[in-house]
Amino acid sequence: MNAKEIIARRAALEPSDNNLINLGIGLPTMIANFVPADVEIVLQSENGILGVGPKPAPGEGDWHIYDAGGGLVTVKPGAMFFDSAYSFSLIRGGHVDITFLGALQVDEQGNLASWMVPGRRVTGMGGAMDLVVGAKRVVITMEHTQKGTPKLLAACTYPLTAVGVVDRIITELAVIDVTPKGFVVRELAEGVTFKDVCDVTDAPLIPDDQILKMRLAGVDNREDDRC
Amino acid sequence: MNAKEIIARRAALEPSDNNLINLGIGLPTMIANFVPADVEIVLQSENGILGVGPKPAPGEGDWHIYDAGGGLVTVKPGAMFFDSAYSFSLIRGGHVDITFLGALQVDEQGNLASWMVPGRRVTGMGGAMDLVVGAKRVVITMEHTQKGTPKLLAACTYPLTAVGVVDRIITELAVIDVTPKGFVVRELAEGVTFKDVCDVTDAPLIPDDQILKMRLAGVDNREDDRC
Amino acid sequence: MDKVVSAAQAVSHIRSGDVLLIGGFLQWGTPETLLKALLERDVHDLTVVSNDTGTGETATICLMQQGMVSRIKSTYIGANSHSGQMLIEDPASVELIPQGTLAERIRAGGAGLGGALVEVGLGTVAAEGKPTLEIDGKTYLIERPLRGNVALIYATVCDKAGNCFMKGSTKNFNVIMPLSADIVLVEAESIVDVGELDSELIHVPGVLVDYVCQREDV
Amino acid sequence: MDKVVSAAQAVSHIRSGDVLLIGGFLQWGTPETLLKALLERDVHDLTVVSNDTGTGETATICLMQQGMVSRIKSTYIGANSHSGQMLIEDPASVELIPQGTLAERIRAGGAGLGGALVEVGLGTVAAEGKPTLEIDGKTYLIERPLRGNVALIYATVCDKAGNCFMKGSTKNFNVIMPLSADIVLVEAESIVDVGELDSELIHVPGVLVDYVCQREDV
Numbered sequence: 001m002n003a004k005e006i007i008a009r010r011a012a013l014e015p016s017d018n019n020l021i022n023l024g025i026g027l028p029t030m031i032a033n034f035v036p037a038d039v040e041i042v043l044q045s046e047n048g049i050l051g052v053g054p055k056p057a058p059g060e061g062d063w064h065i066y067d068a069g070g071g072l073v074t075v076k077p078g079a080m081f082f083d084s085a086y087s088f089s090l091i092r093g094g095h096v097d098i099t100f101l102g103a104l105q106v107d108e109q110g111n112l113a114s115w116m117v118p119g120r121r122v123t124g125m126g127g128a129m130d131l132v133v134g135a136k137r138v139v140i141t142m143e144h145t146q147k148g149t150p151k152l153l154a155a156c157t158y159p160l161t162a163v164g165v166v167d168r169i170i171t172e173l174a175v176i177d178v179t180p181k182g183f184v185v186r187e188l189a190e191g192v193t194f195k196d197v198c199d200v201t202d203a204p205l206i207p208d209d210q211i212l213k214m215r216l217a218g219v220d221n222r223e224d225d226r227c
Numbered sequence: 228m229n230a231k232e233i234i235a236r237r238a239a240l241e242p243s244d245n246n247l248i249n250l251g252i253g254l255p256t257m258i259a260n261f262v263p264a265d266v267e268i269v270l271q272s273e274n275g276i277l278g279v280g281p282k283p284a285p286g287e288g289d290w291h292i293y294d295a296g297g298g299l300v301t302v303k304p305g306a307m308f309f310d311s312a313y314s315f316s317l318i319r320g321g322h323v324d325i326t327f328l329g330a331l332q333v334d335e336q337g338n339l340a341s342w343m344v345p346g347r348r349v350t351g352m353g354g355a356m357d358l359v360v361g362a363k364r365v366v367i368t369m370e371h372t373q374k375g376t377p378k379l380l381a382a383c384t385y386p387l388t389a390v391g392v393v394d395r396i397i398t399e400l401a402v403i404d405v406t407p408k409g410f411v412v413r414e415l416a417e418g419v420t421f422k423d424v425c426d427v428t429d430a431p432l433i434p435d436d437q438i439l440k441m442r443l444a445g446v447d448n449r450e451d452d453r454c
Numbered sequence: 455m456d457k458v459v460s461a462a463q464a465v466s467h468i469r470s471g472d473v474l475l476i477g478g479f480l481q482w483g484t485p486e487t488l489l490k491a492l493l494e495r496d497v498h499d500l501t502v503v504s505n506d507t508g509t510g511e512t513a514t515i516c517l518m519q520q521g522m523v524s525r526i527k528s529t530y531i532g533a534n535s536h537s538g539q540m541l542i543e544d545p546a547s548v549e550l551i552p553q554g555t556l557a558e559r560i561r562a563g564g565a566g567l568g569g570a571l572v573e574v575g576l577g578t579v580a581a582e583g584k585p586t587l588e589i590d591g592k593t594y595l596i597e598r599p600l601r602g603n604v605a606l607i608y609a610t611v612c613d614k615a616g617n618c619f620m621k622g623s624t625k626n627f628n629v630i631m632p633l634s635a636d637i638v639l640v641e642a643e644s645i646v647d648v649g650e651l652d653s654e655l656i657h658v659p660g661v662l663v664d665y666v667c668q669r670e671d672v
Numbered sequence: 673m674d675k676v677v678s679a680a681q682a683v684s685h686i687r688s689g690d691v692l693l694i695g696g697f698l699q700w701g702t703p704e705t706l707l708k709a710l711l712e713r714d715v716h717d718l719t720v721v722s723n724d725t726g727t728g729e730t731a732t733i734c735l736m737q738q739g740m741v742s743r744i745k746s747t748y749i750g751a752n753s754h755s756g757q758m759l760i761e762d763p764a765s766v767e768l769i770p771q772g773t774l775a776e777r778i779r780a781g782g783a784g785l786g787g788a789l790v791e792v793g794l795g796t797v798a799a800e801g802k803p804t805l806e807i808d809g810k811t812y813l814i815e816r817p818l819r820g821n822v823a824l825i826y827a828t829v830c831d832k833a834g835n836c837f838m839k840g841s842t843k844n845f846n847v848i849m850p851l852s853a854d855i856v857l858v859e860a861e862s863i864v865d866v867g868e869l870d871s872e873l874i875h876v877p878g879v880l881v882d883y884v885c886q887r888e889d890v
């Protein structure tokens with residue numbers, strides 16, 4: 001299982017039944033594939049859909065129905081369409097239960113840098129600033145490092161997307177929460193030690209009282225789950 | 228022709244083709260009956276309709292379709308329904324061309340008192356404050372006096388609905404505009420003299436350079452229209 | 455997810471002291487079945503936020519007559535004699551708000567906005583005690599967001615997941631209030647299976663709705 | 673009142689220096705026929721306000737390549753290489769705005785509000801130079817209303833009086849921009865007689881629309 005799939009399978013365990021979820025472009029879109037069958041979630045696409053379904057078969061689909069990445073989608077029964085003002089009323093108003101998105105950097109104050117690398121081409125923040133400020137819970141799903149360079153830092157150095165908004169970070173190595181004391185490691189992936197994670201993190205890490213083995217959706221997690 | 232009909236027939240000449248119009252409760256609702264056939268207007272009801280049509284026949288009508296006075300109405304082809312936030316976006320945003328409403332007092336600064344008589348039962352302003360601030364043009368349609376007591380004043384004494392909003396006042400005696408110089412009499416009703424109007428007005432009146440005879444919708448106005 | 459319950463179960467979530475957002479406009483599109491069920495509850499000190507607190511024929515006045523309502527926030531109370539009585543006996547218990555401002559305050563409460571900047575009400579009693587802000591030489595009132603603990607909503611058709619359609623002019627405050635309350639109760643003339651309601655006709659998404667009950671003949 | 677004209681007639685109302693509100697989201701629901709007609713006009717110094725200035729396959733980029741566009745206000749320009757180029761060559765010509773804030777600023781411009789009070793962007797470059805307001809101990813940015821001289825709007829179905837239906841996710845900014853422009857141009861896939869469009873499916877009222885033209889196959 002590659003890093004992205006580990007991250008997506010772990011993230012898929014976050015939603016509760018009937019949660020309204022927004023998935024960022026890229027890795028986060030994989031999460032929907034792994035959400036357990038007994039958990040019903042409603043996917044929002046910020047361009048104007050509640051109740052996004054799977055992609056249509058190739059050559060099918062209606063071009064009036066697409067998601068925030070510009071890809072055609074289908075909708076589930078009971079789906080709703082709306083304009084951008086209503087969409088961001090839902091987002092800013094705290095009606096989205098979890099927003100999953102990638103990041104360039106996250107720091108121990110929960111600051112998030114996800115939209116701009118200084119010196120590289122700037123593309124704009126889209127709806128990301130609104131989502132991370134407005135959603136009840138912000139879960140960052142990303143590989144632990146950028147080709148070896150730590151992305152979890154004591155303080156972000158890139159321009160911020162928002163201040164103090166990140167609740168949880170899920171990487172292929174660990175599940176880490178942002179707390180008033182700093183980063184707390186809650187879960188470690190199979191075969192990964194606390195020291196392994198510290199070695200690729202540029203901020204102090206606090207081990208949880210009882211670190212668990214990282215659970216993965218669709219994978220047998222019944223064995224002893226202490227690390 | 229009674230005073231109310233004179234007022235309504237004169238007010239019916241105010242709208243231009245394709246105007247969006249809001250009619251207050253009472254006398255203003257009569258105006259729609261007299262608008263010339265070659266002028267198409269769209270009536271808004273602030274509870275959520277654009278394109279209000281006539282009342283349904285007694286015993287008919289759908290209770291889901293009613294106006295801001297609580298009376299059942301029909302809608303014209305191309306009518307639209309919306310919620311209260313959108314309704315007042317249209318109103319506050321300057322999309323209503325003319326709002327016609329009654330008044331308790333109007334003064335020469337264009338201040339309007341229409342919602343509250345001190346010492347009498349207070350019922351609330353409803354949408355009146357929004358309408359008179361938001362509409363492009365505010366036309367007051369009312370009898371010239373309250374049983375002999377002037378309603379056009381140098382300064383309103385009742386609690387205001389809004390400051391400096393009135394454009395024109397249409398009474399059974401005259402058509403009077405609020406200008407930076409004060410009240411200017413533009414038209415006089417048949418058989419009414421400038422002095423007659425001054426006698427029942429508690430503010431200075433300025434005669435227009437050329438006072439016209441008050442025109443009435445549906446009445447032959449072809450004769451000499453100078454007073 | 456089936457959200458359908460009885461009206462009594464729906465209103466069991468209302469507590470003394472709650473702020474209730476109640477949809478409807480005069481005698482039409484008010485949640486009569488929920489309000490009647492609430493009459494059977496032993497709750498008090500409620501705040502009613504609604505366009506007009508209904509008329510003599512609608513049920514909000516019954517809540518008042520039973521002494522369950524302590525405060526009112528409304529735009530027009532001329533059709534509810536008890537609201538008028540409250541205003542005379544205790545002026546502080548009744549807040550009168552311009553209709554567009556009430557709509558915008560409720561919207562702000564549900565949309566994560568800090569308030570609404572309006573010119574409406576400037577120079578009138580509606581501006582008394584309110585802060586103002588100068589922008590580009592114009593003065594605006596800063597109107598605060600308004601939220602409720604519970605919203606009581608009328609729908610013409612609602613599916614079992616809570617997606618609502620409001621026909622004609624019953625949209626009024628029924629469409630905007632569900633964004634602005636912690637708990638949303640809907641009574642529907644017709645309750646249908648999920649998928650039966652055309653996606654283009656949904657005015658309130660089910661994710662905002664907690665309980666749905668059948669509207670009784672009124 | 674019949675508002676149907678050719679695309680060329682519709683865009684004849686656009687003047688040099690105008691601020692254009694352009695509906696659509698990435699490559700979908702953009703007013704391609706109007707934009708292509710605009711390419712034939714000799715106008716310049718335009719400001720484009722849109723969610724994303726389109727993609728390489730949509731026509732806004734052609735306006736830019738012809739040197740007609742001086743300024744951009746947008747949330748995301750990653751799919752339009754020319755917008756990216758403008759940002760590099762003249763950073764002041766491109767204003768990047770959080771998507772919800774752009775929607776709310778346009779709404780405020782059309783709804784007679786003095787601005788929008790948002791927390792989004794605080795502590796980021798999106799807040800630079802903007803005034804703030806403290807309400808109940810929370811800080812909000814005061815975001816200014818945004819209006820256009822002309823709005824270019826896509827509709828799926830439009831009647832001859834300008835009433836519009838936008839299907840599925842083509843609502844986006846197409847539904848909100850018509851409130852916020854002095855002149856509103858609509859291109860519709862299908863133009864029908866007044867009364868053919870169900871009142872419950874009208875998203876933009878004809879009173880806001882000035883000209884309607886037929887969308888060409890794209």
